[in-house]
């Protein structure tokens with residue numbers, strides 16, 4: 001983490017020099033036209049320079065106006081350059097992880113290996129990687145399990161476990177295998193790896209304006225056009241009262257009125273948002289994704305692993321009346337011998353601790369767990385001691401259906417047992433042998449620290465949280481209450497997540513969700529904000545529009561806050577920029593009409609020393625407010641969790657009223673300084 005936070009903290013001397021240089025490079029017309037507002041200022045600079053050169057008269061004033069206008073454009077360019085430079089610092093650390101590697105590529109039958117350059121690997125190729133070797137390309141583990149150090153990419157040095165056939169099978173090129181040996185199926189085209197794409201994004205090579213940003217740019221352009229028309233027609237109306245207006249003053253008036261502050265800071269705000277997400281170790285595939293996160297109304301969260309720690313561990317066996325404790329214990333063990341889930345492994349562990357000495361069958365049919373069936377188990381063959389048997393374990397309703405399908409029935413005692421376990425927030429797994437229910441396994445899980453506070457923060461911001469779980473309603477209710485979510489859906493299968501997202505969206509709401517599994521991919525793609533876990537499957541990472549490098553599902557909460565902050569920052573600075581106009585009117589209008597209409601002097605409420613000084617002071621303020629606000633644009637406006645409406649009210653007060661008052665003071669001070677100096 002250290003490496004990345006220092007890159008965000010600010011620019012070093014070299015970075016600063018580069019940003020200053022870049023401010024001049026950005027004077028090129030090709031760059032200038034991207035912001036209509038700054039283009040007008042640049043045009044004004046050229047025009048006032050030409051007037052100064054060719055129209056005899058007040059040369060000193062002309063030079064001053066031209067220089068200040070040029071500096072205004074440079075300041076705006078500088079704001080963008082600083083934001084970009086910070087992104088480049090982050091890209092450099094990502095790039096360090098992408099090195100030229102040698103891969104041990106397997107042939108099609110997976111027997112022989114040849115050494116090839118990692119850059120030649122294509123999707124579908126299989127490579128073998130052993131302990132202490134670097135993973136040559138992005139892909140998914142198809143064989144084996146290994147601990148991996150992903151610090152080169154995530155900055156997080158704690159090793160992570162990645163395993164074939166699970167939702168934690170994804171690996172990134174450039175990270176290091178610490179133990180064991182794995183076979184990886186490459187998923188990325190050369191040059192299009194996860195890192196390649198992220199570097200391009202961070203550098204802003206293909207930064208696209210977000211819809212909000214485009215809408216605001218259009219609005220600002222329309223305002224600029226209006227002011228342009230007003231100022232251009234002013235001499236005509238002034239003619240009626242016999243006033244002749246100085247073209248230099250008209251240019252100054254125009255530049256002061258158009259929203260240069262927000263126009264200059266807009267790109268920096270956009271870039272900074274993505275950088276803030278990256279500082280939280282979240283790679284957003286677009287700036288749009290970050291912003292949409294700031295607008296979401298509903299957060300859909302998994303229970304297991306997101307709200308709870310997720311390593312559900314078997315803690316007790318509860319046999320039904322008349323069932324021997326050892327019988328339940330042994331059945332639970334047999335049904336879990338080949339169950340690779342954390343739940344399955346913990347059942348084996350608990351049963352062994354309780355001295356189960358069941359033999360491992362030499363051959364048996366294992367039924368793997370799926371979120372669809374919510375059941376797993378084993379079919380034992382004739383020759384196993386005790387004869388052929390079918391053992392199943394799973395959710396109460398799944399096992400209920402199973403025994404009923406075999407002609408059995410669910411006795412009330414079972415429901416009482418299930419309830420007893422579920423009410424405490426634990427997950428009851430029911431074990432059945434054939435059509436007889438043996439009892440209940442208690443799987444305990446713990447709610448993560450601090451989630452309750454985060455949900456409360458989100459609620460204060462008007463975001464509703466919905467927990468969606470495959471677990472039974474009672475466990476769901478217990479955990480929902482403990483975690484403080486607004487709503488929950490129990491006994492949900494993967495497609496239910498998708499259905500719920502669609503339903504929320506149909507109601508006009510924006511939905512965010514987290515996921516890691518292949519079966520989460522449709523929901524991740526459907527959600528407006530899909531945060532995929534870095535540890536997750538390739539399908540999930542492709543489908544989502546953000547990836548959390550730390551694989552912490554609770555990160556979604558942080559992402560929402562980053563997005564909110566981005567929207568609020570833009571809104572606050574726009575308000576401030578527009579509010580500034582009021583005071584500039586009072587500075588420039590009296591100056592403009594000073595000669596023709598002496599009564600206008602009454603408007604000179606700031607008692608500025610002279611008409612020219614008034615204009616210069618307004619222009620200088622207009623220019624220096626841009627760099628003054630760069631830190632705020634980059635860091636984001638501080639905000640407390642509150643609903644959009646109350647935030648708007650507060651920001652109108654701070655940035656609106658502040659935006660009106662501050663320039664009065666500042667312009668007056670600059671005027672006094674001008675008098676003192678000249």
Ligand SMILES: Nc1ncnc2c1ncn2[C@@H]1O[C@H](COP(=O)(O)OP(=O)(O)OP(=O)(O)O)[C@@H](O)[C@H]1O
Pocket residue numbers: 301302303304305339341343344369370371372374375376393394395396427428429468469470471472
């Ligand atoms: N290894 C397993 N064998 C049999 N049944 C299981 C196993 N693991 C979980 N189950 C049952 O299947 C249900 C659904 O599990 P699933 O993992 O889909 O959802 P979940 O983990 O409970 O919820 P979430 O969606 O929040 O992760 C569980 O509540 C449990 O009753």
Ligand SMILES: [K+]
Pocket residue numbers: 255256257258259260261622
């Ligand atoms: K302005």
Ligand SMILES: [Mg+2]
Pocket residue numbers: 304470
């Ligand atoms: Mg699950």
